[in-house]
Amino acid sequence: MANPVLNQIGTTFIPVSDIERARDWYCDILGLPADGEILFGHLYILPMNGTDIVLDSKIYSEERIYKAPPFHLNTNNIEEAYEYMKSKNVKITTNIEGNWFNFEDLDGNHLMICQC
Template structure:
């Protein structure tokens, strides 16, 4: 197969997270990322998180006026980066977030997973 130049960029642009309650999800993710939560900035059907990188995170509540039924993956589909896995683990415990897995440590990477209110599994990861 001949490889041709693709018009599709080799980067992830935006991660969509399906949610059933946009206000609650925005508050949860804002607190997780240490951002101020302002309910007046959250407008149906989507909320674009303030992310300090080229890859964005968009909370997606589905069609306006309809409560979306979320069917989360059994596996994390992305991660949020941390330099300090232990303080991050302690932080989410203090927020009383649902810890899905304890810290897993390997030579060059460590991670743990948490669940949001819709049971989406979010990985917090070094490396």
């Protein structure tokens, strides 16, 4: 019997307290239009290249925010990405450590950008 579970990630969820505010913030830092529909009053699917990110205000609680990055966003130039995030007034939580750095979203979810 063939394995019915695929070795691929379909999406990752990020708990957010305010779905509209989170949508606008993530779309801004990712350079995406914030014109997509909020589904069921609590979900927003970020149109990513590759694995999707779903912002979800229904699963939000302070205990559920990410204390360590669950994934990283890619960049071709870590220094430019670092300066860009600083220019957006994003809370950066580490310096550039080789080819990566960490930051927080508006709810305190810890995320990472990595040069691959």
